[in-house]
Amino acid sequence: MYLSRLKSITVLPVALLALSQFCAAAEVTANAAAEVGTSPGTLNGGDSTSGTFSFIYTFADTDMYSVSGSYSTSYIGGTTKIAFTTDVGYIGNSTHTVTSSTDVLTLDLLQDYNFTGNPNGLYSSHSILFLPPVTGAGSFTEAQVFYDSQSTGLMGPYSGTTPQSFSTSATLNGLTTPLDANFQFVYSFAPGTAPIPEPTEAGLWGLGLVALGLFAEHRRKRIHRNTGREN
Amino acid sequence: MFPSRLAVLSPSQIWQFPVSECSVLARPDFPGLYILNRTATRAWRLLTAGKSFDAGVRDFVQHYGIPKARALGDLQRTWDHWEQTVLASSTEDVGTPVEVPVSNTRGGFVADYALEGKSVRIMVDDPGLELDIAPRVAPLLVESVAQPDITLSACFSETGYHVFVNSTWIGTEHEPNAARLLLLQEFVRSVRNSDWIAILHAAACGLKNRCILFPAASQSGKTTLSVALMRAGLDFYTDDSAPIERGAFTVSAMPFSLMVRQGSWPAVTDYFPGFRNLPVYSRYGQDVKFFSPPVRHRCETPDVASIVFSRWQPDAATSLTPLDSFEGLLRLKDSGFWIAHDRASIQSFLDWLQRLPIYELIYSDVVEAVVIAQRLLVE
Amino acid sequence: MEKETRTPPSYLTDDDEVDSRRDIVRKLGKYATYAAPFTVLAFSAKADTGSSTGPSARRARKH
Numbered sequence: 010m011y012l013s014r015l016k017s018i019t020v021l022p023v024a025l026l027a028l029s030q031f032c033a034a035a036e037v038t039a040n041a042a043a044e045v046g047t048s049p050g051t052l053n054g055g056d057s058t059s060g061t062f063s064f065i066y067t068f069a070d071t072d073m074y075s076v077s078g079s080y081s082t083s084y085i086g087g088t089t090k091i092a093f094t095t096d097v098g099y100i101g102n103s104t105h106t107v108t109s110s111t112d113v114l115t116l117d118l119l120q121d122y123n124f125t126g127n128p129n130g131l132y133s134s135h136s137i138l139f140l141p142p143v144t145g146a147g148s149f150t151e152a153q154v155f156y157d158s159q160s161t162g163l164m165g166p167y168s169g170t171t172p173q174s175f176s177t178s179a180t181l182n183g184l185t186t187p188l189d190a191n192f193q194f195v196y197s198f199a200p201g202t203a204p205i206p207e208p209t210e211a212g213l214w215g216l217g218l219v220a221l222g223l224f225a226e227h228r229r230k231r232i233h234r235n236t237g238r239e240n
Numbered sequence: 241m242f243p244s245r246l247a248v249l250s251p252s253q254i255w256q257f258p259v260s261e262c263s264v265l266a267r268p269d270f271p272g273l274y275i276l277n278r279t280a281t282r283a284w285r286l287l288t289a290g291k292s293f294d295a296g297v298r299d300f301v302q303h304y305g306i307p308k309a310r311a312l313g314d315l316q317r318t319w320d321h322w323e324q325t326v327l328a329s330s331t332e333d334v335g336t337p338v339e340v341p342v343s344n345t346r347g348g349f350v351a352d353y354a355l356e357g358k359s360v361r362i363m364v365d366d367p368g369l370e371l372d373i374a375p376r377v378a379p380l381l382v383e384s385v386a387q388p389d390i391t392l393s394a395c396f397s398e399t400g401y402h403v404f405v406n407s408t409w410i411g412t413e414h415e416p417n418a419a420r421l422l423l424l425q426e427f428v429r430s431v432r433n434s435d436w437i438a439i440l441h442a443a444a445c446g447l448k449n450r451c452i453l454f455p456a457a458s459q460s461g462k463t464t465l466s467v468a469l470m471r472a473g474l475d476f477y478t479d480d481s482a483p484i485e486r487g488a489f490t491v492s493a494m495p496f497s498l499m500v501r502q503g504s505w506p507a508v509t510d511y512f513p514g515f516r517n518l519p520v521y522s523r524y525g526q527d528v529k530f531f532s533p534p535v536r537h538r539c540e541t542p543d544v545a546s547i548v549f550s551r552w553q554p555d556a557a558t559s560l561t562p563l564d565s566f567e568g569l570l571r572l573k574d575s576g577f578w579i580a581h582d583r584a585s586i587q588s589f590l591d592w593l594q595r596l597p598i599y600e601l602i603y604s605d606v607v608e609a610v611v612i613a614q615r616l617l618v619e
Numbered sequence: 620m621e622k623e624t625r626t627p628p629s630y631l632t633d634d635d636e637v638d639s640r641r642d643i644v645r646k647l648g649k650y651a652t653y654a655a656p657f658t659v660l661a662f663s664a665k666a667d668t669g670s671s672t673g674p675s676a677r678r679a680r681k682h
Contacts, residue, residue, distance in 0.1 A: 056522075059524040
């Protein structure tokens, strides 16, 4: 059996904190509110940045979600890259029950690029989507990437708990520099979504399904996902 | 049987592994281990014994002395969860396979390396990935050879970074550091023709033929602790990936440079004064250096004496707390590990884990942490 | 070295009487300490992930 690879992110189990590990030039927002960074930085040629994050997002109806993930962006060799991984799970509300209304959580990774030359051209996006288990009927997730507000195409919506791969691309014109890139995940959790169980007494941080240890068996002809991180 | 609203697998199709008083489950068709706490293990045993849901609720009420409403809610939620995960009937492979990438490395970075008598050529057609890989393999660089024994290549397309060994595609990653991890692991595995049963995301330091595994937590002080252990005379085996050899359960040492962030530079300079003259690289917005310990180790495959989850905490009293296998497994899940996905391998790995001493080490004084590590190695 | 073990701490959830989630151990019955059942998944794909690149028409090629 071929060897699998080691892919992992270790998330410090600290609840209720926005944890930005590096001096991130990127910004991560949840429903337009900044969670990592306060504004997207600008990458020049040869620059790159990456980081991991974890925080709790609370809706007005008191539904709480644990959000964690990683990102990496670069502008090297004339190519802009933006990668985003998010793991979202419902962890309860003020009465510790299932969700009673629809919660829509939009996560955006924002990065600007000081593009040299003409940024117009073909932009390609790929994502692997799936929902955590015990979500209410009608829940879905989708992803989309925007450059100067122009989309490369909607990936999803998808409602399954089995990972599904999506690819889109578009030839974009009228782009300017600095080029604004936005990788967006949208989660819509329908009523009846159940909380993720908590395995330890470590506060509201749902280690159960939210830890980012990602390993997939090494097999051929398969796309694997990863949230690798700098050590 | 518990009520089923969905088409689900039979529990008898699931691999089951007892761990202390808890348990681990695995599906034959899907990578991943499900770790059940003691209560969930009891619920699973009721399920596999063919008990009805009502009987399960009664059992919980009787055994734990909890209110019926609590038992009902917990068991229903547990069952719902299992229906969608462990017992889900139509679990496909991870992701929908797109076309198998073809190695189309068009040039870019090409260099030859040598390890244990084998020549290895690395070809990377992506500048970002090249920056991640080249400094780590630099200690093994040799003059170019006519015909390398092994070729590792990586190219980039719209679906990610694709890694190949001798033109055979072995995986694709979205992020460059993950592709780097994969490529470097394959480097060592190919050279040694290893059969690894598992890889832990951990550093390893030791003495003679024994080592301690320090599973990684991001910026927990692992590099500083590793350097302090080297200063104290311990051997350094790996800073990131700790592959475990099948059968012997020894660690396969990784020969690559480790990346040292600026915060750890003073500690390394104390140990190795030449460190200050090493070039500075910029990685993901930080200044870093790549360091290859001058004397790495005298044993390529040390035994594992213990697993220590270490964490530096300012002003903390140094403490070493034993953990049981279940707690150790949960923490390994957080730090990251991979196990070959077959019944025998998972059973072997869990058997090995249950024989190993596992600890949590919290310290504010790295010297005290070193003393504890030395003691663990000689016990 | 003889391995010591210790029972992992139990906890309670969904209990209005619990005022803290840390280090709560309570015996509810005469047989066992109750901790809500949980199942956690290790080393499998658990997160949505994606990437985007461009513009490919601009990518420099080495010959």
